[in-house]
Amino acid sequence: MLRELDFPATDAGLRAELEAQAEALGPEALWRRLAEEDPVAAGRIHSANLRKVVRALEVVTLTGRPFAASLPEAAPLWRPAARFTVSMPNEPLAARLAERARRMWHEQGLLDEVRGLLPEGLADGPTASRAIGYAQGIAVLRGAMTPEDGLEETVRLTWRMVRRQRAWFGRDDEAVVLESGAAGNAEQVRDAALLG
Incomplete structure (x- = not known):
C-alpha cells in the first residue's frame, strides 16, 4: 500500500433504505439531501449517478463526516517507492x-x-x-x-x-511516466528504482 486510504464501512440496511427513498421520491430528491448535508460531495457527484449519491449519503450518515470522494493528499506511507505509469498516444x-x-x-x-x-x-x-x-x-x-x-x-x-x-x-506527481515503446524506458526504471 502506497497511501493511507480510509474506506468507511457499509450498511446494507441503510443502503436499501436510501435506495427505497430514491425510488419513492426520485434520485434528484436524494441528491438535494446530499447537497444539504455535504455540498462538496454533491458538487463532485452528478445528480443522475444514484449509486454514488447513495454511497455518499451512506458514509455521511454512518460517520457523521463529509464523504471523501478523492485521493487523499497525505504523503505516501513509506519511501522509497518508485512508481510508474505508461503513456501511449491516443x-x-x-x-x-x-x-x-x-x-x-x-x-x-x-x-x-x-x-x-x-x-x-x-x-x-x-x-x-x-x-x-x-x-x-x-x-x-x-x-x-x-x-x-x-x-x-x-x-x-x-x-x-x-x-x-x-x-x-x-x-501522482511522483510517478515516472514511461512512453509506450520508447527507447530508454529500462534505464528510466533503473534510475528511478536506484534513486528512490
Whole structure:
C-alpha cells in the first residue's frame, strides 16, 4: 500500500433504505439531501449517478463526516517507492481498445458468456450488470440494441474509462511516466528504482 486510504464501512440496511427513498421520491430528491448535508460531495457527484449519491449519503450518515470522494493528499506511507505509469498516444491506444472489444464480442464469445450468466442473476446485480461489455451484452440479448451498437458502445465507454484512469493516475506527481515503446524506458526504471 502506497497511501493511507480510509474506506468507511457499509450498511446494507441503510443502503436499501436510501435506495427505497430514491425510488419513492426520485434520485434528484436524494441528491438535494446530499447537497444539504455535504455540498462538496454533491458538487463532485452528478445528480443522475444514484449509486454514488447513495454511497455518499451512506458514509455521511454512518460517520457523521463529509464523504471523501478523492485521493487523499497525505504523503505516501513509506519511501522509497518508485512508481510508474505508461503513456501511449491516443490514436494507437484507441485502435488497440477497439480491436480488443471487437475480439471480445466476435472471437471470445462475450454474448455467449452473458447469455450463460443471465440465469445466474447477472442482470440483477448492481455492479456486474453495469460493467462495460456486460451491460451492452444484456441490452443486445434483450433486443434493446443491435450487436453492432453494443460493440460501438463498449468501445466508447472503454475509452471514457481510459480518460478517467489517466486523470486518476495523472495526479501522482511522483510517478515516472514511461512512453509506450520508447527507447530508454529500462534505464528510466533503473534510475528511478536506484534513486528512490
